[in-house]
Amino acid sequence: MIPPAHAPAFLAAHGWGDAQILPLAGDASFRRYFRVVDGDRQAVLMDAPPPHEDPRPFIAVAEYLCDQGLNAPTIIARDLDRGLLLIEDFGNVRLRETVDEKLHTEADYYAGLTDLLVHLHAQPAMDGLPVHGLEQWLDEVMLFSDWYCPALDIDVDRDAFRAAWEQVLAPVEADGLPRVTVLRDFHAENIMLVEGRDGIAHYGLLDFQDALVGHPAYDLASVLEDARRDVSPAVETAMLARYQSVTGRNIEAAYWALAAQRNTRILGVFVRLWKRDNKPHYRGFQPRMWGLLERDLAHPALVPVRQWFDANVPASKRAEAWK
Numbered sequence: 001m002i003p004p005a006h007a008p009a010f011l012a013a014h015g016w017g018d019a020q021i022l023p024l025a026g027d028a029s030f031r032r033y034f035r036v037v038d039g040d041r042q043a044v045l046m047d048a049p050p051p052h053e054d055p056r057p058f059i060a061v062a063e064y065l066c067d068q069g070l071n072a073p074t075i076i077a078r079d080l081d082r083g084l085l086l087i088e089d090f091g092n093v094r095l096r097e098t099v100d101e102k103l104h105t106e107a108d109y110y111a112g113l114t115d116l117l118v119h120l121h122a123q124p125a126m127d128g129l130p131v132h133g134l135e136q137w138l139d140e141v142m143l144f145s146d147w148y149c150p151a152l153d154i155d156v157d158r159d160a161f162r163a164a165w166e167q168v169l170a171p172v173e174a175d176g177l178p179r180v181t182v183l184r185d186f187h188a189e190n191i192m193l194v195e196g197r198d199g200i201a202h203y204g205l206l207d208f209q210d211a212l213v214g215h216p217a218y219d220l221a222s223v224l225e226d227a228r229r230d231v232s233p234a235v236e237t238a239m240l241a242r243y244q245s246v247t248g249r250n251i252e253a254a255y256w257a258l259a260a261q262r263n264t265r266i267l268g269v270f271v272r273l274w275k276r277d278n279k280p281h282y283r284g285f286q287p288r289m290w291g292l293l294e295r296d297l298a299h300p301a302l303v304p305v306r307q308w309f310d311a312n313v314p315a316s317k318r319a320e321a322w323k
Contacts, residue, residue, distance in 0.1 A: 003034055004047050010084050011036060011045070014077035021045060035089065043076055048083040055085050058209035062087075064126045064181070065208070070116065071194060071201045072208065090204035091195060096188035096229050107235050113191070113223055114239045116200040117216075118246050121180040125213045132182055132214030134166070134173040137261050141165050143268025149313075151271045156312040164304040169261065171301075172215060172254045182214040187226045217251040221259035225292045227266055227285050233295075253301045260296035260305065263289050290319035 001023040011019055019038035030052040034045040048055040055078065065072040073088040095113075099106050130136075145158045185207045192204035220243055224236040240255055267289050270282040297306040 001032055001034070003045070004049070004082070004084070006079075006082055007034075007045060007047070007084065010077070010079050010082070011086070014086060016043070016086070036086065042089045044073070044087050044089045046085040046087060048085065050081070050083050053083055055080060055083055055209075057211070058085065060128070061126065061208050061211045065120075065205060068120060068123045069201070070120065070205060071197060071203060072205050090192035090206070093193040093195070094189065095191040095193055095203070098193055099188065100229065106232060107238065110224070110231065110235050110239050111242060112200060112203060113186075114220065114242050115246075116203055117186075117219055117223075118243060119200055120183075120219075121178075121216045121247065123181070125179055126181045126211065129181065129211055129213045131179075132184075132212035132218070134169055136212075137169050137173075137258075138162055138165055140265040141261055141268075143272065144264045145268075147268040147271040147275065151275060152317045154313060154317055157308075161308055161312070164308040165261070167304045168257050168302055172217075172257050175254060177216055177249055177251065177254070179213050180216045182212045182218045183208045184210045184212055184219070184222070186219040186222045188223070188229050215251075215254055215258060216247075216249060217254040217258050218262070220251070221255055221262055225259045225263060225296070227263075227289060227292075230288065253299075256296050256299040257301055260293060260299075260302055263293040263296060267293070287319040294318075 003021045007021060008017070011017060011021070016036055016038055019036045022035045022037060024033040024035045024044065030049055032047045034047070036043045036045050046055065046058070048058070059075055059078065062072040062075060066074070073090065075085060075087055077086040078084065095109060099109055142158070142162065145156055145161050148154075149156050183205070186205075190205070190207040192206065194202055194204040220240065224231050224239055240252070244250060244252070267286065270285055270289070273279040273282045296302060297309060
């Protein structure tokens, strides 16, 4: 990755003129990240190039999260016209690798993440965020019928697909639970472990610019049914119980419905990234996504959707197609 041509001038204007700019990461969007090193200090340069990206949502959500006592990166400098942000560097210790190397820590770390969500959901939802409700959930699952199915030459009944999902998700929409700030991409590769901070502040949050106001079960499903690492079923069960016990909210049916919705959407998104954006490595996640979705579909609340999948998507077009 090559830094944008205007990055050195931006850094110099904010006191980082002698810093090295080192590649750090890219993601599924147009955003790129670089580590900026100047002697003993370092920061992260986010390149969110307009018109494809807008750093303003990231700034707004970061400031909201910090105001709620959570650990989002401090904004050091900004050039909104050119889509550049200089932000706090949380270091190199990421939750995903930490837990994978020491599996005996998994339950403790995920208990902390569950407590983080309990804390976030006890705060007023952030003003001005888009709503994530029934219509949005239905539109999102159509990515499966519109991208996944054509890629595998599956001819499906789109109207019946949407109708089955509406039957499953309408009760979730109407369950009366308070709506909360949903980070949406809350999973082990977007969470850093920040040295010198304890409790929920130990978790450094990243990639939250697409935050929404939605159902409290969504982010729990996101982190426990992770597209990028296998969370043990025992930990998933324990954390769902932990959340419900602490909050007094019964989210059991909503959890499985929204987990299935999310996993179905991701199956479509990963094919779109492959076909439209020339990012074929996302195919490697498909077997895990199918494994998660098959577990979700076994729940009694998912019967209408499970029946649609059984009638429209043969086993040979599911996980086996990606091995």
